[in-house]
C-alpha cells in the first residue's frame with residue numbers, strides 16, 4: 001500500500017461500491033443538481049446548514065467511479081464543517097486536481113482527499129472529480145444547478 005496510485009484505486013473502488021451519505025435530505029436548507037456532460041455524471045446534493053455549519057449532507061445520482069467516490073468522500077469531509085471551511089475546501093480541491101497547487105503543502109484542509117491529486121494527469125477525469133465540489137459550491141451559493149462546462 002505504499003504506492004499512492006494503488007491506494008487511490010482501492011479508495012475509489014471501495015467508495016464507488018459503498019458510497020457514504022447516499023440519499024436525499026428532506027427537508028433540507030440547500031440543494032443543487034450537478035451535471036458533467038463530458039462523462040454523463042449526474043449528481044443531486046442536499047444539505048442542512050444551521051448556524052453557518054453543514055450539519056448534514058447527502059448525495060444521489062449516477063456517475064462514474066471517480067465521480068461517485070469523490071462525492072462520497074466530499075460529503076464525509078464536509079459534514080460538520082463551517083460553510084467558510086467548506087468553500088475553502090472547494091477551492092483547494094479544484095486547485096489540486098487542476099494541478100495548480102501542491103497537495104503536500106497547499107491543500108491542508110483536504111486530508112486524505114489529497115489522494116485525488118493524481119487525477120490531474122487524467123484530463124478527461126478532472127471534471128468527474130470536481131463535479132461534487134462544483135455542486136456543493138452552487139448549493140452553498142443558493143444556485144440550483146452546477147455544470148462542469
Ligand code: ZN
Pocket residue numbers: 036039040041063064065066067127128
Ligand atoms: Zn465521470
